[in-house]
Amino acid sequence: MKKTQLLFLFLISTLTAIAQSGNIKGKVQTSDGQAAPSVTVSLKGLTKGATTDASGNYELKKVTPGDYTLVVSFIGLESKEVSVTVQANETTNLPAIILKEDSKQLDEVVVVGSKKTYKVDQPSQSLRLQTPLIETPQNIQVITEKVLADQQVISMSDGVIRNVSGATRLEHWGDMYTLINVRGGRASAFRNGMNITSSWGPLTEDMSFVDHVEFVKGPAGFMMSNGDPTGIYNVVTKKPTGRDFNGAASFTLGSFDLYRGTLDLDGKLEKTGKLLFRLNLMGQTKNSFRVYEFNNRYSIAPVISYKIDDNTTLTAEYTLQHVSMSNIGSAYVFSTQGYGGTPVELSLNDPGLDPTKINDHSFTLNLQHKINDNWKLTAQGAYFNYQQIGSSLWPAALPNAVNSDGTVLRQVNIADASNIAKFGQIFVNGDVTTGIIRHRILGGLDLGTKEYLGDWWQSHVLDSAVTNKYFNIYKPVYGSPANGYPTFDRSKGIRERAGLGATISQRYTGLYFQDELGFWENRIRLTLAGRYTYVKDISYGTSVDGEKFTPRIGLSGSINPETSVYALYDQSFLPQTGLIRSGKQPKPITGNNVEFGLKRDWFNGKWNTTIAAYKIIKNNGLTPDPSNVTGSTQYSIETGQTQTKGIELDIRGELARGLSLVANYAYTDSKITKSNDTLVVGNREGDVVPGFAKHNANAWLSYKVPTGALKGVGISGGFSYQTNRTTWSWGGPGEKSLPDYFRLDGGMFWEKDKIRITANVFNILNTYLYSGSYYAYGGYYYWQTEAPRNLRVSLNYTF
Known part of the structure; x- marks a missing residue:
């Protein structure tokens, strides 16, 4: 029907x-x-x-x-x-x-209408495209600030993915960083158009300084070819709008001792509007449904924009995120009996462990120059500096570390890290016509260096097998572990402590050009693009470099102004490093994406539907060797070739006056098509690639009464549903599958003039929700639970 x-x-x-x-x-x-x-x-x-x-x-x-x-x-x-x-x-x-x-x-007047809607028509300037989303030959989805506020999302790892088809979250690590999978692989993390992805990062962004989030599915030759072919997500931060002084303040109370306040100030520093500013502040204390777990944060994000002349603007942006949190492994539970079977509030954390502290700094300088009506130049440089002092928790690398009676030997490892990255970008956009052909031109240069240093070598076993003083997941006792608490040696610098075995660095150069040719009054658009990429990686004492030219061909046609169809072929390339037991060097990741889609704006663009079908082939991917021992050298295995096929449907916008919807569905099928080592369980032809759900559906519906006595009163709600979920990593013989996932959320709100009150209940059905995997070497399962039924109430005031 x-x-x-x-x-x-x-x-x-x-x-x-x-x-x-x-x-x-x-x-x-x-x-x-x-x-x-x-x-x-x-x-x-x-x-x-x-x-x-x-x-x-x-x-x-x-x-x-x-x-x-x-x-x-x-x-x-x-x-x-x-x-x-x-x-x-x-x-x-x-x-x-x-x-x-x-x-x-x-x-001086900036259109800010997207903040009031669930749908936008243009990508951000940081995606470098001039083409409206409906004409772009790729599935790009934008999650607006309005959607994030209605759902009371407070960080990048806090429910963002429900708003885009096919996205799943992997290893939480205590909200330290966000790892998102789409189309059978990890989506690269971008911020304002810069690839800040690292092995253990970036630090998950707080939503207080985020304007919106863009998901680009599949390879993105115009953004990156030195990345996973599955796609990217781009976090776009708030900038000055050019309006007279205004702002917003909010205060949020929630379950598990959540206290959070934000302040957003925006305006002119002098009356002519040449000097603009934006300042976002956030402070938060938050405990957890798990015992002895906490995550306290604050962030400071000032932005200053200066109009040098009528055609040139210079913007400087600084962001500081500070985190003080419990041991980053505190969310994990371990058992030989399978998933679940323990209270949702169980934690193996101990209250005597020192907190993990993180300071994450970033500074960006952006110059935009309008050459003339048809050409614009953008240059951008950035410096990111992440410093972490802390610890992680996992079962000890000893016999009988996890036993059938629920006893566990807990081991705490030092988890200090330094993550420094530098980026430089310059690109030009042009919109010109030659004869009857319109050209939307993009060309540019990308430079980047990244260096991650980690010290996880020092360890301390909390519990004792000799004295039979284990930690028992069924009868937990906290405080005063048998072997006391660790005292780690930090007398040497992180670089010396990390050594070659825990140093990961990358240097890359990318040169790209794209021409979108518009025919027949731009009804038919042909995209021809290419990118040359050189990358050098140094990881775990090994070095590898490579270069490759990757093409991009897209075709988009407008059936009418509201409807377009498209086809796309794109490639990606990424040299990689890692240790393989045979001693051979891993080959670069190469991949390609073939995609077809239909986009449609409904009712004068108030809401939109996107349907996409794709096939991604990925060669030479690395995955952890199932025989790895925790705390020792971590080897990898090459998967050979994987193939991911799927169908995606995204719906977003205002269906009727006051009624807004975000809904999506994705079918994903990812399997190994060629194997380099058929003796390894999980690495044989036909085996499923870990990290996705075959069927993934989400929806969020919001209705606000537009007139009458109840004007401003609203109700909202949504669900997330996943079936045929795969685990985080390769398992072993007889591994149990993850159960289906269903979560229901909903709430009410009221807004009038400058005041809005929002209240949402999450996990309304109080379902025991979790994700996890099987650890083949240890012979046990590990998983993380999600919060039971919980409440958030926010008061927002604009001025």
């Missing part, structure tokens, strides 16, 4: 599009003769409209013949109205419409 209804809607929209109609074309300029981009042009009394492009051009297609009033508007500025008559089967070309503001004044 639902398929029939969707087909009927599609047929009606198609018939409407081919009925007799006319078009309106024109250009909007400022009083000083400059093009006026991002201006809304609509027909008064109707929902039909358009937005001017970078050259100030607009076009309204398939308008019913008649007389209309054209409304030209820009948020924060006075609207202008123009009369127009539309004839059947003709295009009405209007003379340039002049806004009384000059280009300088227009630039």
Whole structure:
């Protein structure tokens, strides 16, 4: 029935599009003769409209013949109205419409409408694309600030993935960093267009300084070819908007002693608007449903933007995140009997262990220069510095470390780390026409260096097999472990302590060019692109480098202004390092993605659907050797070749007045198609690749009463559902599978003028939820539970 209804809607929209109609074309300029981009042009009394492009051009297609009033508007500025008559089967070309503001004044007003919606039409500038999302030949999904606020998401690892198809979370490590899998592999982590992915990072971003999050599925040659072909997520931070002084303050209370406050200030540092600022502050204390577990944080994120002249803007951004948290292994439970069977609040952590402390600094300098109406230059440099002092917990690498009666020998390892990265980027965007062909041009250079130093060599066993003083998961006793608490030696610097065996570094250079050729008034778009990448990796005492040219070909066609279809072929390349028991050097990861999709905007762009089908082939991936012993040298095995196939559906936007929806479904099938070592269980042809769910569905629905006595009252709710879940890593003979996953959340809110109160209950059904894997060498299972039923209440005030 639902398929029939969707087909009927599609047929009606198609018939409407081919009925007799006319078009309106024109250009909007400022009083000083400059093009006026991002201006809304609509027909008064109707929902039909358009937005001017970078050259100030607009076009309204398939308008019913008649007389209309054209409304030209820009948020924060006075609207202008123009009369127009539309004839059947003709295009009405209007003379340039002049806004009384000059280009300088227009630039000072930034469209911030995306913060009030569940859907946006353009990717961020940091993705480097000029093409609207509906015309881009790839599945790109944007999670807006409005969605994050409604769901009370407070960090990147706190429920973000429910808003994008096929995403799953892996090893939590106490909210230290976020590891997200999509399309059968790890999604590379980006921030403002820079690849900050590391073996143990980056530190999960707090949402207080995040504007929105972009998920790019599959390889992204225009962003990165030295990465996993499964995709990326790009965290875009808040910037000054150019408005007069305004701000927002919020306070959140929640279960498990959550106390959180944020402050967002935005405005001009002097009245002309040449110097702008944005400041985001956050402070939080949070315990856990698990005993003796906590995560206290604060962040400071100032941004200053200076308009050097009418065409050039320099922006400086600094972010500090400080974390004081319990032992990073405190979330794990271990048992030989399979998953579960212990209370959800169980932790193997001990209250006498020192906290793990992290200071994460980043500084970015961004220069944007408008060369002319058609060309723009962007240059960006960044420095990231992550320092960690702490410890982790795991069963000891000793006989009988985990036993059938629930006894465990806990081992604490030092977990100090230094993670420093430097990035440089410069790229140019062009939008020009040669004859009848439109060219959206992108070209640029990427440079980056990363270095991770880790000290996990020192260890201390808390419990004693000699005196039979174990920790028992069924009868836990905390405090005063048999062997006392560790005292780690930090008299030497982290570099000396790490040594070659715990040093991971990478240096890369990327040079890329992309031309999107638009034919037949840009109804058909052909993307031709390529990237040359050179990468050198040094890891665990071994060094490898490589270079490769990777092509990208995309084709996108507009059936009508609201509907497009696309096809894409893209490649990726990543040299890799690791230790293989045979002593041979691992080969670089290579991969390609073939993708087809259909995108559709509904009801004048208020909501959107994206359907994508893809196949990704990945060669030479590394995975941990199942025979590794904790605390000793960690070897890897090469998987040969994997193939991931899937179908994705994403829906987001405003379905009706006051009713907003984010929903998605993904079918994922990832298997080994060629094996380099068929003797290893889990590495044979046909074996499933770990880290995904075959069926993954999510939804979040929000409704706010628009009028009447209950105006401003709202209700929202959603679910997450996964079946056929694979584990975190390769298992062993007889490994138990993970059960299906279902979580239900929901709540209510009320907003009036500048005040909003939001209350949500998470895991309403109080289900015992967890994810985990089997540790073949130790012969036991390990897993992490999720929070039982819990509540958050937020008060937000804007000014």
